[in-house]
Amino acid sequence: MGCGKTTVGAVLAEKLTDYNYIDIDAEIEKSTQKKISEIFLKHGEQFFRMLESDKIKKICKEKNYIISAGGGAFENEENRKIMLETSTVIYLKASPQEIYNRIKQENHRPLLKKNFSVEKIASIMQLREKNYQKADITVDTTGKNPYDIGEEILGVLKLND
Numbered sequence: 585m586g587c588g589k590t591t592v593g594a595v596l597a598e599k600l601t602d603y604n605y606i607d608i609d610a611e612i613e614k615s616t617q618k619k620i621s622e623i624f625l626k627h628g629e630q631f632f633r634m635l636e637s638d639k640i641k642k643i644c645k646e647k648n649y650i651i652s653a654g655g656g657a658f659e660n661e662e663n664r665k666i667m668l669e670t671s672t673v674i675y676l677k678a679s680p681q682e683i684y685n686r687i688k689q690e691n692h693r694p695l696l697k698k699n700f701s702v703e704k705i706a707s708i709m710q711l712r713e714k715n716y717q718k719a720d721i722t723v724d725t726t727g728k729n730p731y732d733i734g735e736e737i738l739g740v741l742k743l744n745d
Contacts, residue, residue: 585655586683587676588725593652595734607652608639644670658715675719680706682726
């Protein structure tokens, strides 16, 4: 959350013209015609995670996609297994303070509705770090712009070919 997945995904899609870009959250909003925050509020996180898993299963079967999955998607063991088996998973990491600065003006982050602070972000990150470390590649986005992050990712991917 707030690490640049959506923005960097779009930048990569511009550079990798053979690839399509898809944002899981945007796809869920499009298919349900509801905002993510509304889904959380009316149906709960568990229902949202089910929708998220369904999208991931379908999209990961396709070829040549750049996929932005929400921060909690990789917490689900089945999602993680599918992504790691079918894709190169890139963990975009930023410091809690950087994330806070990037998203402090936003009001649509369901997991941060209560107690929104650098400490809350750090707590979520700490809980998820064990799984995030399973990603194929980690890129620190702290203090970087989306275009530089995209170039860094392209450089790492070429080294891994």
